[in-house]
Amino acid sequence: MVYSIVLTLYIALGIFIIIRLLLNGMRPTKTLAWLLAIFTIPVGGIFLYLMLGRNRRKNKLFKLHYTPKVTAYIKKAIENYTPISKEKYHTHYKLISLIANTSYFSPHPGNDVQLLKNGKATFNAIFDALKNAKEFIYLEYYIFEEGELTNGLFDLFKQKIKNGVRIKIIYDGIGSLHLSKKYIRKLEQIGVEIHKFLPIRFGKFLSSINYRNHRKIIIIDNKIAFTGGINVSDKYLKGDPNLGIWHDMHLQLQGPIVHDLFAVFALDWYLISKKDDLLNTSYFIKNPSVGNATVQIVHSGPDSDFSSIQQSYFSIINEAKKYVYIANPYIIPGESILDALKVAALSGIDVRLLLSNNSDSRVVKWCVRSYFERLLQAGVKIYLLSDGFLHSKTVVADDMVSSVGTANLDIRSFEQNYEVNAIIYDNNFAIDLKNDFLKDCNKSILLNYSTFVKRPWQNKLLEGVAKIFSPIL
Structure with missing residues (x-):
C-alpha cells in the first residue's frame, strides 16, 4: 500500500516536471536529457533536476522586489548614461547596443583604466586606494579567504572606521565557505557591515547551492573602482603547494564608469541584505573625465532576462x-x-x-x-x-x-x-x-x-x- 502511494506520487511529480520542461522551452536535447535522467535514475533524477535543471532565468527565482525606491534608482541609473551615438560608436555599435539592451548600461568615455597583472600589483594598488578613502569602501567577493591579506584589510578597516569611513562587504556563501565566524565577528565589532550571499540554509538548499555570486568589486568613494578575476586570497601572492602562483588580471577604474559598478553593488546589497540605503539617487554625482578610455559594464546572473x-x-x-x-x-x-x-x-x-x-x-x-x-x-x-x-x-x-x-x-x-x-x-x-x-x-x-x-x-x-x-x- 505504502509502495503504491509512493510510486503514484513519484509518477505524478515526474509528469509535473515533464510539463514544466515543455513549458520552459528548453532545447530538445536538454529536455530529452532531463527526461532520461528522471525516468532512469530513481529519486536521484528528480533531485538533480530540482537542483540543476530548473530555468532560473525564466522563473526569476532571485528576482528583485521592485519597490518604488528600487524602480526610481534603476530609472535614474539608466537616465544617467549618455545616449548611444551610432556615428560616434559606429565600429562597435552592435556590441554596445547589445550590452545596453541586455545589461542596461551604455558606454562611458573619459575613463582612466589601469591593467593590473597578478596579485602583487593588484593588491598594492588596492591598498593604496583604500588608504585614501574618505567616505566609504564597498567590497564584493566570491572568495574572501583568511590570511595575510585579510589581516591587513582588517587593520586598515579598523583605522578607516575610526575616521568615519563606512565599510560594507558581500561575500559568497560557497566561495568563502571557510571564512570563520571569528573573523566575521571581528569585522562586525569594529563597525563593518558584512553579509553572506545566498548562504546554505535548510529548505533552500536546492534553490541556492548552484547559484553563486562570482563578482569581484571594490568601490571607493564612488571615485575609484576595481574589478577582474582576482579574489582576496594569499595564493595570489604566495601560490599554493599544488599549482604554484595564481596568474590573473584585474582592473583599476577611475572616471564616470565607476557609477556603473556602484549600481551593480548597490542592487546586490539590496538583494542580499534587504537594505535600500544605497539605492539613493544622490549617489549619481558627475565624475569628471580623467582619461581617454571608453568603458561599458556588462553583468548577468540567474535573475537576468538575457545571458x-x-x-x-x-x-x-x-x-x-x-x-x-x-x-x-x-x-x-x-x-x-x-x-x-x-x-x-x-x-x-x-x-x-x-x-x-x-x-x-x-x-x-x-x-x-x-x-x-x-x-x-x-x-x-x-x-x-x-x-x-x-x-x-x-x-x-x-x-x-x-x-x-x-x-x-x-x-x-x-x-x-x-x-x-x-x-x-x-x-x-x-x-x-x-x-x-x-x-x-x-x-x-x-x-x-x-x-x-x-x-x-x-x-x-x-x-x-x-x-x-x-x-x-
Whole structure:
C-alpha cells in the first residue's frame, strides 16, 4: 500500500516536471536529457533536476522586489548614461547596443583604466586606494579567504572606521565557505557591515547551492573602482603547494564608469541584505573625465532576462576581423560559443586560446580538454601555460576592444553565476593586453592537432565522462 502511494506520487511529480520542461522551452536535447535522467535514475533524477535543471532565468527565482525606491534608482541609473551615438560608436555599435539592451548600461568615455597583472600589483594598488578613502569602501567577493591579506584589510578597516569611513562587504556563501565566524565577528565589532550571499540554509538548499555570486568589486568613494578575476586570497601572492602562483588580471577604474559598478553593488546589497540605503539617487554625482578610455559594464546572473555576458563574448568573437585572443582557465563553451570560435578560425581569423596546463579540478581539466579536438581541427590555436595557474578572464580583438572581468567561458558563468565584466573600447589598452597575451603564449605549450588526436584512449574516455558534468562545473 505504502509502495503504491509512493510510486503514484513519484509518477505524478515526474509528469509535473515533464510539463514544466515543455513549458520552459528548453532545447530538445536538454529536455530529452532531463527526461532520461528522471525516468532512469530513481529519486536521484528528480533531485538533480530540482537542483540543476530548473530555468532560473525564466522563473526569476532571485528576482528583485521592485519597490518604488528600487524602480526610481534603476530609472535614474539608466537616465544617467549618455545616449548611444551610432556615428560616434559606429565600429562597435552592435556590441554596445547589445550590452545596453541586455545589461542596461551604455558606454562611458573619459575613463582612466589601469591593467593590473597578478596579485602583487593588484593588491598594492588596492591598498593604496583604500588608504585614501574618505567616505566609504564597498567590497564584493566570491572568495574572501583568511590570511595575510585579510589581516591587513582588517587593520586598515579598523583605522578607516575610526575616521568615519563606512565599510560594507558581500561575500559568497560557497566561495568563502571557510571564512570563520571569528573573523566575521571581528569585522562586525569594529563597525563593518558584512553579509553572506545566498548562504546554505535548510529548505533552500536546492534553490541556492548552484547559484553563486562570482563578482569581484571594490568601490571607493564612488571615485575609484576595481574589478577582474582576482579574489582576496594569499595564493595570489604566495601560490599554493599544488599549482604554484595564481596568474590573473584585474582592473583599476577611475572616471564616470565607476557609477556603473556602484549600481551593480548597490542592487546586490539590496538583494542580499534587504537594505535600500544605497539605492539613493544622490549617489549619481558627475565624475569628471580623467582619461581617454571608453568603458561599458556588462553583468548577468540567474535573475537576468538575457545571458548578457555570453552574448557579449559571442559578439566580440563574431565581429572580429583580424584576431581574437582569449585567456581563460575554464573554457567549457557550449554550442554557441564553440561554433563562434570555429567559424571565426575557419574564416581566417587568428583565434587563440590561452589556458592553464595545471588545473584546480581534475574533472574540470578533462571537461575543458574535451573541446580541444574540435577547436584544433577548425584551426584554433591553443596554448597551455605551465608556470603556475592561469586564472585570467580576458578577451582582446583587433587592437580595438577588450574584456576583463570575472566571467569564465562556461555554462556556470553564463547561466548560474552573478558575473561582471568591463568592456574597454581603447586601442592603447587593447594593444597592451594583446602584447601581454603574446608574451604568455611564447612561454606556453602550443598544441598540435595531428599529435593531439593520437592521445591515449583513456584520456578520451575521461574527457567524455567529465563532459557529462559540464552544467555544474
